[in-house]
Amino acid sequence: MAQRRDVSTRLTRRTFLALATAGAAAEIHPLAFPAVVRAQEPIRIGQLIPFTGFLGAIGEYGKQGATLAVEELNERGGVLGRKIELITEDEANPGVAVQKARKLIEKDRVVAIEGLVSSASCLAVGDEVQRAKILMINAGANSDEIRSKRCHRYVFATEGCNTQYVSAIGNWLIRERKISRWYFLTSDYAFGHDLLRVARNLLTANKGTEVGSDLAPTGTTDFSQYITKMKAAKPDLVFHNLAGADVTNFLKQYAEAGMTLEVAGGVIDSAYAWPVGESLRGHFPIIWWHELATPASLAWAARYIKRWGRPPDNQAYGDYVAVHAIAQAIEKAKSTDSAKLVQALEGHTLTGTMDGLKGRPLTFRAWDHQLLQPMYVVAARDKSKWRDKWDIFEIVSEVPPRGESLETIAIPKAESQCQLEPLA
Amino acid sequence: MTPAVFAEFVLNGLVLGALYVLMALGLSIIFGMIGIINFAHGALFTLGAYAAFQVKDALGFPATLVVSPLLVGVLGMLIEATLLRRLYLQDPLQGLLLTFGLTMVLEQGIRMVWGRSPKPFDVPPAFAGALSLGPLTYSKYRGFILLAVVVLIVALTLFLQKTPVGTIVRAGSRDPMMVRLLGVSLRPVLTFVFGLGTAFAAIAGVLSAPLAGVQPAMGVNVGTAAFVVVTIGGLGSFWGAVISGLLVGQVVSLSIYFQPRAAEASMYILMAVILLLRPRGLMGERWEKFE
Numbered sequence: 050m051a052q053r054r055d056v057s058t059r060l061t062r063r064t065f066l067a068l069a070t071a072g073a074a075a076e077i078h079p080l081a082f083p084a085v086v087r088a089q090e091p092i093r094i095g096q097l098i099p100f101t102g103f104l105g106a107i108g109e110y111g112k113q114g115a116t117l118a119v120e121e122l123n124e125r126g127g128v129l130g131r132k133i134e135l136i137t138e139d140e141a142n143p144g145v146a147v148q149k150a151r152k153l154i155e156k157d158r159v160v161a162i163e164g165l166v167s168s169a170s171c172l173a174v175g176d177e178v179q180r181a182k183i184l185m186i187n188a189g190a191n192s193d194e195i196r197s198k199r200c201h202r203y204v205f206a207t208e209g210c211n212t213q214y215v216s217a218i219g220n221w222l223i224r225e226r227k228i229s230r231w232y233f234l235t236s237d238y239a240f241g242h243d244l245l246r247v248a249r250n251l252l253t254a255n256k257g258t259e260v261g262s263d264l265a266p267t268g269t270t271d272f273s274q275y276i277t278k279m280k281a282a283k284p285d286l287v288f289h290n291l292a293g294a295d296v297t298n299f300l301k302q303y304a305e306a307g308m309t310l311e312v313a314g315g316v317i318d319s320a321y322a323w324p325v326g327e328s329l330r331g332h333f334p335i336i337w338w339h340e341l342a343t344p345a346s347l348a349w350a351a352r353y354i355k356r357w358g359r360p361p362d363n364q365a366y367g368d369y370v371a372v373h374a375i376a377q378a379i380e381k382a383k384s385t386d387s388a389k390l391v392q393a394l395e396g397h398t399l400t401g402t403m404d405g406l407k408g409r410p411l412t413f414r415a416w417d418h419q420l421l422q423p424m425y426v427v428a429a430r431d432k433s434k435w436r437d438k439w440d441i442f443e444i445v446s447e448v449p450p451r452g453e454s455l456e457t458i459a460i461p462k463a464e465s466q467c468q469l470e471p472l473a
Numbered sequence: 474m475t476p477a478v479f480a481e482f483v484l485n486g487l488v489l490g491a492l493y494v495l496m497a498l499g500l501s502i503i504f505g506m507i508g509i510i511n512f513a514h515g516a517l518f519t520l521g522a523y524a525a526f527q528v529k530d531a532l533g534f535p536a537t538l539v540v541s542p543l544l545v546g547v548l549g550m551l552i553e554a555t556l557l558r559r560l561y562l563q564d565p566l567q568g569l570l571l572t573f574g575l576t577m578v579l580e581q582g583i584r585m586v587w588g589r590s591p592k593p594f595d596v597p598p599a600f601a602g603a604l605s606l607g608p609l610t611y612s613k614y615r616g617f618i619l620l621a622v623v624v625l626i627v628a629l630t631l632f633l634q635k636t637p638v639g640t641i642v643r644a645g646s647r648d649p650m651m652v653r654l655l656g657v658s659l660r661p662v663l664t665f666v667f668g669l670g671t672a673f674a675a676i677a678g679v680l681s682a683p684l685a686g687v688q689p690a691m692g693v694n695v696g697t698a699a700f701v702v703v704t705i706g707g708l709g710s711f712w713g714a715v716i717s718g719l720l721v722g723q724v725v726s727l728s729i730y731f732q733p734r735a736a737e738a739s740m741y742i743l744m745a746v747i748l749l750l751r752p753r754g755l756m757g758e759r760w761e762k763f764e
Contacts, residue, residue, distance in 0.1 A: 105584075105589045105689060106589045106688065109588065237734075270685040273488070273489075274486075274730065275729065278729075280478075297686035298686050301683075305601075305612055307610060307612065320590055321686075324686050324687075326593040326595050
């Protein structure tokens with residue numbers, strides 16, 4: 050390219066194409082080409098999030114949530130007087146995710162990494178950042194294992210863990226006396242297995258019976274055989290431990306098969322519940338829903354809709370919180386050194402304009418780095434009560450209720466196997 | 474397992490198999506005529522579903538069954554006429570690489586046009602709900618899929634056996650040189666066959682859309698299964714693809730009942746066994762031009 054410029058100032062087809070592509074890329078990617086000429090290097094934050102595969106839809110929301118956080122921070126002058134820059138990569142699968150993490154750390158020199166959705170990828174990248182001593186905030190992976198047996202000093206979680214989610218839905222199921230004869234359908238990978246374990250504990254602790262259990266490969270498109278098995282086993286409740294596009298397919302086909310059995314799940318991503326449409330039914334635990342009626346939350350949802358033209362899902366929320374948590378750590382530590390950031394976040398309560406939007410103080414536990422927070426049980430809303438196509442859920446309860454300790458739904462210290470490594 | 478449950482499993486397997494058959498027939502006629510393994514088949518299946526999503530509100534579901542395969546078929550013909558055609562005299566690997574690349578371009582294109590989030594696609598109201606057949610209740614829409622696939626297989630058979638173009642396709646598959654010597658130009662036929670094959674992938678996509686979510690990666694598993702089906706049935710064999718598609722549907726379906734953990738592997742195990750016993754596949758014949 051340099052040579053070409055020397056020999057000719059004429060606009061050749063190749064340079065034209067290169068310029069046009071760069072121009073188009075700049076338009077799509079305003080953050081990749083910051084308009085401001087900076088006196089100082091920006092603070093780079095890496096984001097790993099899935100854009101492909103059965104979790105692909107979540108990534109787009111996660112990126113928008115994180116981008117909005119970065120824009121908010123830069124509008125008020127950045128952090129420590131420096132602009133924030135977000136570099137997003139596709140986490141794809143555990144192998145690729147680790148490669149991308151290395152690229153973010155070594156080539157882009159990010160001060161921290163946030164994101165991750167697949168528990169399998171999160172476990173792999175967690176080991177990697179611990180080796181590299183770079184702060185990571187898990188904003189989307191649910192396995193308890195990430196906070197317990199394989200917890201790390203440099204890894205924090207703003208995403209809830211399976212125990213928090215299952216305690217929330219369990220709380221509702223116990224109250225409604227729905228703990229009796231259950232059928233489990235589980236995604237056959239790290240997240241599903243971990244969720245199945247936690248849900249089984251809930252069932253046995255409340256003297257329920259398991260009448261059947263199936264593992265389905267991720268990316269399953271036809272669930273009819275599993276549904277036939279459920280029908281034959283005659284449970285009182287079907288409890289699914291599925292993720293991503295599998296949730297959409299399963300819930301659609303469940304309704305299409307004419308199933309009327311009660312259904313509940315150990316988690317739901319609204320990005321995958323929206324496309325189910327009017328056939329959606331059941332009760333699910335969720336970390337955040339855009340109709341959550343706290344002033345801060347409603348205001349943020351409105352800002353998001355204005356910026357991106359659609360309401361945020363739970364992953365947009367997760368990555369939004371994670372980026373702000375990193376910024377708060379940098380401000381508190383007055384440094385971008387990961388070891389100092391880790392110390393700043395241990396026991397840190399989210400503050401100021403970004404307190405987690407839930408109307409109660411949220412704190413990172415010092416000993417396992419889990420953000421303590423309430424969960425919400427949502428019920429599928431009848432189509433006749435929808436205001437628009439996004440209006441598929443209503444919040445039926447906040448768990449634990451206000452006034453009760455957030456510790457009650459988290460992994461108890463006595464049961465955790467978490468041993469954090471020393472800092473250096 | 475009660476008879477009703479068993480019957481439902483067989484029906485589920487039949488529907489799964491019927492969709493495999495549609496995919497495999499498209500692949501098989503393309504391979505038979507052009508000698509290229511179309512790696513982009515899964516992506517064209519996805520494109521069929523998205524095309525249907527795009528027009529269904531304006532035209533209604535029944536029209537999508539015609540419009541979507543037509544659009545995707547035309548795209549297929551353009552691909553043949555502009556890209557694939559240049560590679561016929563080259564190493565067959567080139568065609569494989571080209572269609573493999575096309576898969577990525579198409580999938581990424583879909584992400585750019587329609588976004589990454591799955592699109593809602595409800596079962597058409599006329600087919601919502603279940604049919605009651607004695608002790609058995611079965612989804613109306615799945616019944617419709619079976620019917621539609623039977624009609625399509627019959628139509629394709631009639632086309633290949635009874636029409637002049639069908640005769641050229643059959644003859645051209647076996648001995649292109651002789652067809653040319655008889656004064657028939659194969660060029661437009663090759664273009665047409667590629668379009669027809671991709672149209673079949675698109676119809677499978679439209680039929681799947683109300684069941685599986687419409688999302689960019691929806692064709693990956695189905696595409697892979699279609700290769701397995703064609704390999705088991707015998708490359709280029711029409712009835713081989715039909716029988717093998719139905720067989721694979723049953724094997725996958727029943728293994729979910731008896732050995733759920735082996736369900737994903739079952740079709741590959743079947744393929745390995747069949748290839749050991751009959752290396753050309755179930756109905757594969759010795760074709761001069763591929764030996």
